Amino acid sequence: MTTNEPPQNPQQPYPQDGYPQGGYPQQPYPGQPYGGQYPPQTPPAKKRKKWPWILGGIILLFVAMFGGCMALIGGAANEIDKEINREIAVTYRVTGTGSGSITWTDKDFNMAQETDASLPWEKQVTISGFGKTASLSVTNSSDDGATSTCEIIVDGQVKYTQTAKGAYASAHCSGSVD
Template structure:
């Protein structure tokens, strides 16, 4: 019998007490690793979100700019049987104009730009009793009308920027 040590390794086997490491797993390509994909996905989503928001804000800014630069022609009219009215009307932004001694049949065309509305007040003067009617027209359409009667009576009309814009559409 041959004297063989039971602890001697067989051919092709590692020595006793020796642990053989398993082969290293194959590394995934960098673009398939979760540690890369999660932040990369978040960055792409953020870029898409910012791009969408900027497109939305750009469109809104264009609409506001268009509305601010839109010109509207407003016609103010006084009718009735007044012969001595005082008229005050807006001519855009915060500018107003006043005319005195106005008789029935008076009309004024004003071009306004932007978001500004329109206002018109006609008051019978000392010598102008009777009826006074104010009208605000846009594109020939009456937007607002009011009538007052008597000495020193006042008729007031107003139209918002939305009223004017709706009349031009």
């Protein structure tokens, strides 16, 4: 045999290509790392537990909501306290002829009365509390020609007025002074 061919080995497939038994070496494809070999095996990353983060987020949300509600309630309570303590100056005035029995509300809805008061009559009071309401009533004396007019005045403006004519007639003024 005078050829330049390698000898044929029955145990080695494809002896003419010059590669060892086991086939052709694999060439890397474009974008394939490690020269066509599998990448080295790395241990899987340890998974972090998600439930502590979820629980922490829920607790944080609860604390934020609770704090917001407390701030809102505190602000509302502060505004209510300011309104209760705010005072308004009110003038009660009764004009007319003769005399009459006069009843009015004072601070904190306290009732006061003056019987057989000579007209004209005037009184200044301070109203406070949550529902700032003023009330004034006058009842004429027994004189048939008696007339009386009640007025509630706030900041120089007549807010409520009513007139009564005749013996024992009554005029009543009341309402909010806010």
